[in-house]
Amino acid sequence: MPTLTIGGGQVLTPEMAVETADVLVDTEAGEILAVEEPGELDGDEYLDASGGLVIPGLVNAHTHVAMTLFRGHADDKALDAWLQEDIWPVEAELTAEDVRAGTRLGIAEMIRTGTTAFADMYFFMEEVADVVAESGLRAMLGSGCITVGKDEGEAHEDFERGLAFAREYDGYGDGRVQTMFNPHSLTTVGESFYEEYIPIAREEGIPVHVHANETTNEVEPIVEDHDKRPLAYADDLGVLGEDSFIAHGVHVDDREQALLADTGTAVIHCPASNMKLASGMAPVQSLLDAGVTVGLGTDGAASNNDLDMFDEMRDAAMVGKLATMDASAVPAEAVVEIATQGSADALGFESGRIEAGANADLAVVDLEAEHLTPAHDLVSHLTYAVKGSDVCHTVCDGQVLMEDRELQTMDLDAVTQAASDHAEALIERADA
Numbered sequence: 418m419p420t421l422t423i424g425g426g427q428v429l430t431p432e433m434a435v436e437t438a439d440v441l442v443d444t445e446a447g448e449i450l451a452v453e454e455p456g457e458l459d460g461d462e463y464l465d466a467s468g469g470l471v472i473p474g475l476v477n478a479h480t481h482v483a484m485t486l487f488r489g490h491a492d493d494k495a496l497d498a499w500l501q502e503d504i505w506p507v508e509a510e511l512t513a514e515d516v517r518a519g520t521r522l523g524i525a526e527m528i529r530t531g532t533t534a535f536a537d538m539y540f541f542m543e544e545v546a547d548v549v550a551e552s553g554l555r556a557m558l559g560s561g562c563i564t565v566g567k568d569e570g571e572a573h574e575d576f577e578r579g580l581a582f583a584r585e586y587d588g589y590g591d592g593r594v595q596t597m598f599n600p601h602s603l604t605t606v607g608e609s610f611y612e613e614y615i616p617i618a619r620e621e622g623i624p625v626h627v628h629a630n631e632t633t634n635e636v637e638p639i640v641e642d643h644d645k646r647p648l649a650y651a652d653d654l655g656v657l658g659e660d661s662f663i664a665h666g667v668h669v670d671d672r673e674q675a676l677l678a679d680t681g682t683a684v685i686h687c688p689a690s691n692m693k694l695a696s697g698m699a700p701v702q703s704l705l706d707a708g709v710t711v712g713l714g715t716d717g718a719a720s721n722n723d724l725d726m727f728d729e730m731r732d733a734a735m736v737g738k739l740a741t742m743d744a745s746a747v748p749a750e751a752v753v754e755i756a757t758q759g760s761a762d763a764l765g766f767e768s769g770r771i772e773a774g775a776n777a778d779l780a781v782v783d784l785e786a787e788h789l790t791p792a793h794d795l796v797s798h799l800t801y802a803v804k805g806s807d808v809c810h811t812v813c814d815g816q817v818l819m820e821d822r823e824l825q826t827m828d829l830d831a832v833t834q835a836a837s838d839h840a841e842a843l844i845e846r847a848d849a
């Protein structure tokens with residue numbers, strides 16, 4: 418079997434300890450074979466991690482990757498107005514080629530900032546799957562389904578497209594693509610569509626991922642119409658469960674938190690998006706205390722405005738403290754855990770841990786930088802001080818996707834140029 422040693426550096430263990438060790442991976446199976454003392458492992462190839470910290474690749478568990486095209490296009494507005502006035506009108510003009518270009522840009526950014534897997538709910542997902550296949554990343558993909566603003570027929574078409582994509586693309590890209598079913602949110606999809614389609618997804622074992630409890634505007638109408646909290650409504654419709662995960666979960670009361678824990682539903686925390694759209698602050702410490710699996714996501718680049726998970730980790734720690742007025746809430750170690758193991762567990766990927774048997778998805782952080790000096794505590798650094806640009810190597814499924822900050826599977830200049838061109842033409846079409 419062909420092997421690669423990632424050697425000469427320090428390694429973050431699943432217990433959040435740092436030790437000096439080498440990592441051996443099977444590049445064909447894409448699996449970690451061993452983590453041993455320096456010099457014990459002898460792979461066919463060698464990736465130099467000296468002066469660096471080998472970490473599990475970060476898992477961006479909720480995003481809309483091609484929204485990189487709208488970076489900086491619509492800022493400083495709340496969710497409803499932002500979606501309805503700025504984002505949806507431009508998305509109506511999106512073409513498959515636009516999504517391809519925007520996804521390439523987002524994937525390049527993720528590889529460059531140490532992210533090795535992501536979950537994406539968007540349009541033209543066949544294009545996204547192709548870019549995942551060509552770039553070497555791992556992804557959980559689904560076609561977003563919405564019913565507001567659509568007639569019955571169009572809405573059914575959207576849902577049928579979502580199901581067809583999930584069926585057809587599961588296992589695509591050498592198995593690096595897995596698929597999910599994505600009703601957009603509890604308020605933008607009519608109840609009858611949940612009643613019709615969730616049983617089908619469940620029957621076929623397709624994971625379900627929706628936006629939920631992001632703003633108070635999404636809570637009130639459900640309480641008014643159904644006389645129950647949104648997650649009780651979701652549970653009655655079969656939306657919650659072991660292989661379900663919800664994005665945001667900002668406005669969740671104690672009973673809803675218990676419901677998430679009892680059903681095994683994971684929550685993807687998106688702190689930057691929640692701050693930028695002024696949606697609120699998710700009770701992350703309380704969710705963790707309740708035993709809920711919490712993952713981390715950037716959401717789209719139009720509400721963030723980047724896909725750098727190190728930024729997101731810092732935001733998660735900061736807002737976690739502010740939300741509780743408790744500086745000990747959401748500590749550094751918990752943040753690293755949710756960005757790696759928590760996100761991977763939410764998506765059902767055997768990633769997020771550097772240990773034998775796990776997916777060979779990892780990144781090497783270059784520690785030789787003024788802002789990472791001194792090195793009292795590297796877990797603290799990962800949360801509070803490391804920037805995405807400190808990542809020097811990225812490996813996914815045993816393949817080196819970036820070496821010495823050079824992308825190996827993508828032409829960065831061509832990718833950024835194409836994305837700018839597509840973004841500019843798209844906004845022009847929408848304004849016309």
Ligand SMILES: N[C@@H](CCSC[C@H]1O[C@@H](n2cnc3c(=O)[nH]cnc32)[C@H](O)[C@@H]1O)C(=O)O
Pocket residue numbers: 481496500504505508538539540560561562563575601602628631690716717720
């Ligand atoms: N097939 C659907 C597509 C939905 S994709 C997912 C949608 O989520 C939108 N989105 C991005 N960020 C957020 C968020 O924070 N909350 C809710 N929706 C968002 C995004 O702009 C996109 O329209 C349709 O016909 O409209």
Ligand SMILES: [Zn+2]
Pocket residue numbers: 479480481628664716717
């Ligand atoms: Zn979203």
